[in-house]
Amino acid sequence: MRLWRRKRETAPSVGELIPPEGIPLYLEVAGLGVRLAAQITDVGITLIAAVAVLVLLVSVGYGDPSTLIAIGSLLFFIIRVPYYVIAELAWNGQTLGKRLMKIKVVSHDGKSLSTHALVLRNLMKEAEIFLPATLLLTLDDKSPVATGVALAWILGGLLVPLLNRHRQRLGDLIAGTHVIHLPVPVLLTDLAQTPVKETASAKSYTFLAHQLDHYGAFELQALEKLLRAQEKNTVPVRSNSNRATIESVVEKIRQKISYANKVPEAERLKFLRAFYNAQREYLEKRQLFGERRKDKHYAAENNRP
Amino acid sequence: MAESDLIRSARFRKEREADWQHLETLVAQAERVGLQRMDFAAARDLAALYRNATTSLAIAREISLDKALLDYLEALTARAYLSVYAPQERLGGLVRKFFTSGAPTAVRRSWLFILIGFLCMGLGVLAGYQLFLENPAWYHVFMPPELAGGRGPTSTTQELRQVIYDQDPSATGLGAFATFLFSHNTRIAIFVFGLGVFLCVPAVLLTFYNGLSLGAFYALHVERGLGSDLGGWLSIHGVTELSAICIACGGGIQLGAAILFPVQRSRRAALRHAGRDAVKLALVAALMLVVAAFVEGFGRQLIQDKSTRYVIGWGLGLCWLAWFTLGGRARK
Numbered sequence: 001m002r003l004w005r006r007k008r009e010t011a012p013s014v015g016e017l018i019p020p021e022g023i024p025l026y027l028e029v030a031g032l033g034v035r036l037a038a039q040i041t042d043v044g045i046t047l048i049a050a051v052a053v054l055v056l057l058v059s060v061g062y063g064d065p066s067t068l069i070a071i072g073s074l075l076f077f078i079i080r081v082p083y084y085v086i087a088e089l090a091w092n093g094q095t096l097g098k099r100l101m102k103i104k105v106v107s108h109d110g111k112s113l114s115t116h117a118l119v120l121r122n123l124m125k126e127a128e129i130f131l132p133a134t135l136l137l138t139l140d141d142k143s144p145v146a147t148g149v150a151l152a153w154i155l156g157g158l159l160v161p162l163l164n165r166h167r168q169r170l171g172d173l174i175a176g177t178h179v180i181h182l183p184v185p186v187l188l189t190d191l192a193q194t195p196v197k198e199t200a201s202a203k204s205y206t207f208l209a210h211q212l213d214h215y216g217a218f219e220l221q222a223l224e225k226l227l228r229a230q231e232k233n234t235v236p237v238r239s240n241s242n243r244a245t246i247e248s249v250v251e252k253i254r255q256k257i258s259y260a261n262k263v264p265e266a267e268r269l270k271f272l273r274a275f276y277n278a279q280r281e282y283l284e285k286r287q288l289f290g291e292r293r294k295d296k297h298y299a300a301e302n303n304r305p
Numbered sequence: 306m307a308e309s310d311l312i313r314s315a316r317f318r319k320e321r322e323a324d325w326q327h328l329e330t331l332v333a334q335a336e337r338v339g340l341q342r343m344d345f346a347a348a349r350d351l352a353a354l355y356r357n358a359t360t361s362l363a364i365a366r367e368i369s370l371d372k373a374l375l376d377y378l379e380a381l382t383a384r385a386y387l388s389v390y391a392p393q394e395r396l397g398g399l400v401r402k403f404f405t406s407g408a409p410t411a412v413r414r415s416w417l418f419i420l421i422g423f424l425c426m427g428l429g430v431l432a433g434y435q436l437f438l439e440n441p442a443w444y445h446v447f448m449p450p451e452l453a454g455g456r457g458p459t460s461t462t463q464e465l466r467q468v469i470y471d472q473d474p475s476a477t478g479l480g481a482f483a484t485f486l487f488s489h490n491t492r493i494a495i496f497v498f499g500l501g502v503f504l505c506v507p508a509v510l511l512t513f514y515n516g517l518s519l520g521a522f523y524a525l526h527v528e529r530g531l532g533s534d535l536g537g538w539l540s541i542h543g544v545t546e547l548s549a550i551c552i553a554c555g556g557g558i559q560l561g562a563a564i565l566f567p568v569q570r571s572r573r574a575a576l577r578h579a580g581r582d583a584v585k586l587a588l589v590a591a592l593m594l595v596v597a598a599f600v601e602g603f604g605r606q607l608i609q610d611k612s613t614r615y616v617i618g619w620g621l622g623l624c625w626l627a628w629f630t631l632g633g634r635a636r637k
Contacts, residue, residue: 017383019390023359025383089399090339092391104387112390115399120584127499173573174580182387183380185329187322188373192315221372228373280370281312288313288368 015166015178018110027180029167030103035179041097046083050076073134080130084122089115098179108166108176117175124171128157191227192277205274211257212282216293220283223249223276230269246272314369321361325378328354328385335388355385403588409632411585412552415559419586422554425509426547429516430523437524444525447518456522462529469531469538470609490515490546491594494553498587501557502576504565508557515550537611540618542601548625549593556586593625 015029054072087095093105093113105121107113132153135146161167166178226249230242243265250268253259253275263271283293311319331351335343343351362378369375412419436443441458456465493515500507526535563579564572600621608614 019359019386021356021359021386023363023382025386026379027383086396089392089394089396092387106387113392115392115394116581116584118392119588120580123584123587127495131495131499174577176577183383185377185380185384187325187329187377190315190318190371190374192312192371193319217370220370224372277312280314283370284312284314284368287370 015180017106017108020110027106027183029165030101030179030181032161032167034101034103034181035167038095038097038101038103041100042084042095043080045096046080047076049079049083053079081122081126084125085119088113088118088122093118093177102182103179104182105177106180108168108178113177117177121171121175121177124169124174128170129154132157188228189231191224191273192280205271205278207257207259207275207278209282211259212279214256214296215279215283216295216298217283218295220276220279223272223279227269227272227276314365314371314374317364317368318371318374321357324354324357325361325381328358329381332381332384332388335391336384340388340391340393351385352389355382355389358382358385403585404632406633408585408589409629411582412589412629415555415582415586418559418562419552419555421509421558422512422551423548425512425554426516426519426551429513430520431516432513433517433520433522434524434527435520436517437521438528441525441528444521447514447521449518456525458525462531465526465529465531466534469534490550491598494550494590494594497550498553498557498583498590501554501559501561501583502564503561505558505561508554508561512550512554519547534611537614537618541604541608541614542597542618544618544622545593545600545625546597548622549590549597552586552593553590556583556590559583559586596621 014026017025017027019025050072053075054068057071058068084095088105091099094103098104105113105118107117132150135150136154157170160173161169164173166172168178172178226245230246246268247265250263250271253272254263286293327350331343331347331354334347335351340348340351358378359382362382365375365378433443433447436447444458493511497508497511500511523532523535523539526532559579560576560583563575567575570578600617604617608617
């Protein structure tokens with residue numbers, strides 16, 4: 001039971017990467033589904049290229065029906081292998097399929113991708129997937145043992161990424177790489193950009209230190225999310241359900257921090273903004289003094305012997 | 306509004322926001338056209354702003370509780386990091402480096418493993434040869450029927466000679482090239498390399514077995530007085546092809562040896578280290594197999610003279626040897 005729990009705690013889907021600058025970056029590890037989709041796209045692209053060249057060869061008059069399959073698989077092979085390596089070199093760890101799926105190969109140690117690593121991980125792909133797959137296609141029911149071996153081979157290859165937390169396949173493990181989702185930087189406006197003191201011009205809300213002692217960073221960021229949703233109009237702001245949500249949030253906060261004055265309906269959002277600013281300023285100040293408040297349970301955690 | 310009215314983390318953001326946005330456009334440009342094609346000022350700014358952004362991120366993690374800002378900086382720094390530390394090598398340079406120094410030095414460094422590969426094959430040939438002379442029934446044990454092509458102890462000398470000097474082969478040129486490339490020996494080479502990881506055993510066994518069937522095959526022809534003729538028939542491509550199998554075996558053994566004897570490293574690190582040379586050996590073996598298939602597909606049927614076959618086969622072998630021993634040595 002304990003072992004199981006510990007395992008779950010140490011298995012985040014986020015991979016830490018330490019660039020030469022020494023500031024750790026946290027990049028989401030790409031799942032198997034996305035990678036499979038990228039792989040299918042790439043195989044499709046190379047297969048189409050191979051078929052096109054084959055058709056060209058046949059139309060020129062090189063085609064001999066008995067060797068057509070051999071030539072075709074040779075073409076597929078000599079287009080496929082360099083394609084992966086060259087594409088990942090030229091586009092910094094992305095093939096066309098990976099670009100489409102917005103995923104990317106990165107070096108596990110935080111340095112730049114080396115040619116060796118890219119060649120290695122793509123050659124291993126041949127051994128892991130394409131070789132047993134061709135084996136599987138060429139075999140028939142006359143040789144059940146070989147078919148079973150090929151199936152076990154593919155299954156074993158597919159199981160490896162499920163067993164480690166960076167979802168590395170065998171080639172990734174040897175080359176020291178893993179695949180991540182490309183993060184998208186979106187800069188939202190700062191909710192605290194409007195200064196605290198001018199927020200409520202008609203009626204200013206001020207909070208005392210003991211009133212700001214109840215919440216932690218988690219609750220603050222939940223409030224931030226709520227306020228941003230109001231701003232971006234992602235929720236119907238004037239709908240009844242939204243109004244009810246805002247009202248319950250305001251009432252909950254008022255109860256928790258024992259804020260005596262009632263908040264009129266038109267002022268509710270203004271109250272929340274003011275509370276957000278005050279709470280953030282307070283928590284950030286505490287953080288500067290070395291006291292990180294993760295959530296509202298911080299007091300209970302700190303008092304534990 | 307006055308600056309001082311803002312809370313600390315908002316001021317922090319306001320001071321640096323312009324730089325971040327500039328970095329964002331530069332990163333987008335670098336991802337679109339590549340770092341090489343950016344002008345000097347932009348590339349310089351990208352590197353400098355990236356380093357500023359990493360510091361900003363480190364500070365923001367300490368002082369800010371604004372989730373949006375933290376997410377933005379995380380993503381921006383990661384994107385900038387990925388485009389600053391992109392591989393900078395040119396493709397042509399890479400290919401040249403492989404041929405002039407990478408491959409030959411890797412082969413020289415792993416001479417012991419390759420020697421073991423050749424020994425496995427050689428011992429196999431010897432054993433197969435002796436066993437066949439003792440009892441021809443061994444031939445059917447060692448030789449896979451599809452490889453023998455109907456040739457065996459029961460075929461007449463005339464039939465054997467006909468295959469060696471075949472004037473009218475069924476496939477020539479490109480088709481034959483493709484067929485030969487995917488023939489028995491290529492499969493053996495791939496398995497020998499890939500299975501070496503499992504503690505060397507499958508690689509050694511498979512190479513030995515390949516030698517056994519070759520030895521039995523050779524003994525069959527020697528018995529009929531066709532030894533030197535078969536030598537020519539095999540030499541023209543076999544010198545290259547069998548060497549390729551031995552080199553692939555060397556690479557496989559190297560991987561297996563890294564797992565068996567990791568010395569001071571962890572097994573995973575040792576495997577990764579051995580992989581550097583082993584991959585080069587695999588690439589060399591692949592190149593040799595392509596050349597061998599080319600010679601087999603075009604050359605073997607065109608050249609019917611025994612001595613010319615010997616000259617071409619062993620001349621090619623000498624070329625490989627010269628490349629491995631002389632390539633990539635620093636000029637003094």
